Amino acid sequence: MACGGLCVFGALMRSFPNAISNACLNRRLVHFPGLNASDCVRFLKKAHAALRPGGTVAIVEFVPNPDRITPPAAAGFSLIMLATTPEGDAYPFAEYSDMLAQAGFNPPTVHTLPASMNVAVVARK
Secondary structure: OEEOOEOOHHHOOOOOOOOOEEEEEEEOOOOOOOOOHHHHHHHHHHHHHHEEEEEEEEEEEOOOOOOOOOOHHHHHHHHHHHHHOOOOOOOOHHHHHHHHHHOOOOOOEEEEOOOOOOEEEEEEO
């Protein structure tokens, strides 16, 4: 995760200094094995606190459709997480929206990423 500098994974649940960053990038971390949705909200609250007013968080992830079986890459990734981790998951956009709202962010938007099977879920503080 990068927040106006580099924050290492070991700092995931540690508090970041408040209002130090304009942007926060979370790449493939929300689904990390062992994290459940409440852990993700707790992490996103810390990212929210680290952002300056108007700051942006971008979550780059596999995001399945609401049916959780499309698109194929995101659905396949969901199966991998289900089979190999205790609580890891790939969340549909509506679940990211809910997690971000609980963390205090404005409603997010989703952006396709050229040449990638991932999308960016972007929200502002």
